[in-house]
Amino acid sequence: MIPAAFEYARATTVQEASELLRRYGEEAKVLAGGHSLIPLMRLRLAQPSALVDINPVRELDYVVLEDGRLRVGALTRHVEIQRNPTIRENLPLLAEVADEVGDNQVRNLGTIGGVIAHADSAGDYPTIAVMLDAEIVTNKRRFAARDFFQGLFTTPLEPDEVVCEVVFPVARGPHRYVKFRRRLFDWAIVAAGAQRLDDGSWRIGLTNCGPTAVRCLAVEQALAQGVSPEEAAEHASDGLEPSGDLRASPEYKKHLARVLTKRAILQAQ
């Protein structure tokens, strides 16, 4: 890879990372797993002036269950999310989503904080965060996930702000994430997540169906009214305006949203 020149600095604490980001200014970028940033730099589509490497920041690598909430440190790798017993027990949907991310190399390096901060609507974790009302905690503030993902690759993060943690509710009930793609390691063309909560209500989310992750309130409400999963899933495309790409037209994505939502609900266990 032949990127444009950049400065490089390693941070060992969040405080230090924030100071480095302030010093390097707006054109600096945080480097975590690098699986989105480095391909962009390789193509010179991103030419950051500096990379602040937060991989040595040990304080961001943890998974804890506290007061009925699951706190996942930003530097937690996909492979850890896949295997961590606390996650598997308290939010198995998240572990299953991590199972489906990329390939071994990606899972060994990529981090949840990186996916969240990158805010690609094809990312899988934002969907889970939005549909479950997760919180995104930075070194400065806390956001509801729905407020954090403002648009494609767009978040309210300030230049010296670092994503530190994602806080999920515990959900041990029936769940399923159905990811539709051509190749095993591809991003989702469309994916649908379904989670039943303890009160019997459903949360439904969609990946890659718009500029941000989508929570399907219409489907959730239909299910709450006792409509069959097949009929409820017909509402999955209500209000969706996905953009087309090489792999799928907007119409096909809307169709997939309905089909995959139905499958996620029916296959949830």
Place this chain on the structure above:
Amino acid sequence: MAITTMVGARIHRREDPRLVRGQGRYTDDFVRPHTVHMAVVRSPYAHARIRSIDVSAARRSPGVVAVLTAADFKPVIAGAMPVAPAFVPEKKQTPERFPIVEKEACFQGEPVAVVLAEDRYQAADAAQLVQVDWEPLAPVMDLEQAMRPGSPTAHEGAPDNIGWDLTFNADAEAAFAEAEVVVEQRIYQQRLAPTPMEPRAILAEWHSGDQTMTVWMSSQSPHFIRLFVGGALGIPESRFRVVAPDVGGGFGSKISPYPEDYLVPAAAKLLGRPVKWTETRTENLQNATHGRGQYYDLAIAGNRDGKLLGLKITQYLDIGAYVGTFGAFQACACLLPGAYVWKQVASRTVGVLTNKVPTDPYRGAGRPEATHLVERMVDLFAREIGMDPAEVRRKNFITEFPHTNPFGLVYDSGNYAGALDKALQIAGYEQFRREQEAARAQGRLLGVGLSTWIEICGFGPSAATAPATGGMALTESAQVRVFPTGSVTCYVGTHSHGQGHDTTFAQIVADALGVPYEQVEIRHGDTAEGPSFGYGTYGSRSLAVGGMALLTAAGRVRDKAKKIAAHVLEAAEEDVVFDQGQFYVKGSPERRKSIQEIAFAAYGAGLPEGVELGLEAVAYYDPSNFVWPFGAHICMVEVDRETGDVKLLRYVAVDDCGNVINPMIVEGQIHGGVAQGIAQALYEEVVYAEDGTLRTGTMLDYAVPTANEMPPMTLDRTVTPSPTNELGVKGIGEAGTIAASAAVINAVCDALAPLGIRHVDMPASPDRIWKLMQEAKA
């Protein structure tokens, strides 16, 4: 005797331990002192005129040694890039191509300037600073549009976009007139990018003292590069050395010379320093020649009893902005008859210029296209008359060999029904048909597809190939040297870049000379070694032509050794027997001399009169005909009725490439070839936007499938030796790719038949199939 027969032995590839341990040596691994690194500034437009180029900022950039444009290269590179006449002696238009754009860029990625700097990063940084004042011109990106009157032209001032328009057989009217059934279909085949694991790379070093050029590069045909590039640079072959070391795959994309092949050595000569250029993956997807990119209007005629009578094809081929050196070899017309007997086949091929990177041979080059077309048309015909596609095939197979097809090509040997029957049995075809019926009753879409493929390979007889290339016969050369203590080095004119020649060729020579396999060294890829010319590796030619050159050279060595042995054994030559490396007089095997002893004698004193010292020989082999492998592939699929997703359930391939030197290597070729055919059927497609921007410039967008996406494959074979050569071999490098796309698409179409869908073009992606299902509902 410890020596066993090596030909036919299932042994591991001897090159693998080195390659899998990272001990391979690829072009980019070679380091020369004082090397400068080249970055290429490319046209961002598919079609644009250069008003001016300002290189001053780039020149001032740190580490930059030089920035060169067409004006700098014009005095040192003579002529235009070569175009083989191929089967099209009278082309209507062959736009001249200089390696670097002077005035008009005709595809996105065409070089307009090169930056040479002390390191690769500095070169890439400075390349961003080259300012080109462009005047964008209307691009022509669509084949059908390109043929319409009044279309923009791919080159300014051209009369139209027709590169060639050639009719091979005009007439099939009698066959169509007598037919009870005629089925017509238009079929598209998408552009594909060859995507070798190693992108292209070149390192050139000019020695001004002795006026010699050495070029290390990733190539399938180093001798061709020496011929073309040495010629253009005015350096005689005796002082121009091309080394193609380990090469990480080619698939046809590393045969023809590229602009950089000229620019790198020319820059090395201009600067007096070694120059290195290594292609990025995006550059490879954008600038390496593409394959396929064609559509066809077809008609098939036959009777309700299943008898095939006639076939008509017009092929429209997307040439790209220039005619590729071997671009016209993609004309598939003459292979369209496939494995069947016809009354008449009519065929026309039209080459159309567009503002895209040129197309050139890509694994199969014409044969996958032809196989896909005839196999699809036979299936459409079978469906029309309500007959099982296996039955239609069986009724129409060629059964007598040699067989002269309607274009005068002579098939050497075959047993097409034998391969089909074996494949049907392995696949459990009848059982699957029953399962399919039951599944259909439940609304599930199961399908099975056949591809009873044939191909032409082993290029080729000089009488046929020399006119096609513009004078160079695609024969092959080899040199065999036996050293005094009996170890052997062989030089071959072919080039191995995944084919396993180091193993198979050593197996052949070990048997021919009766020496241990481990003591046979195979060398290739260096024009400074071995015979004066080699023809490279492509078109599944290496074994049938190169292997025969090697066998011939080894035979000459053995004949000479026999003369010496007779002398040593004090016997008449005709009484001496050669058996697994031992010479003895007929009837007295106990008194024998090994070939190693004879080799030692060959470099000593007291040789018989008329026998020269030494034990080595060169051979050039000119085959009497092409060779014609064949087989039967069967694919079973299930299509998801809701999403249109194709699931490959099973894949069976029974192939016949004549005698087999190493079954494991044959199977490896089939596995990889089928994977590439499946890739075309379901996954890959080069896509350009209407404005000429390549949309598939990364491996994220250009969807090369992986092992995860492959179905379970069951391979088997029949063995019908070729009568064309002494080894009885054909070729297998492209067979999988040639066969697979038709088997997969026939299966998909079979699965979709209950919905009334007749045909699916490639790639049969879920969104394409879903659209067809929506249309069928409406």
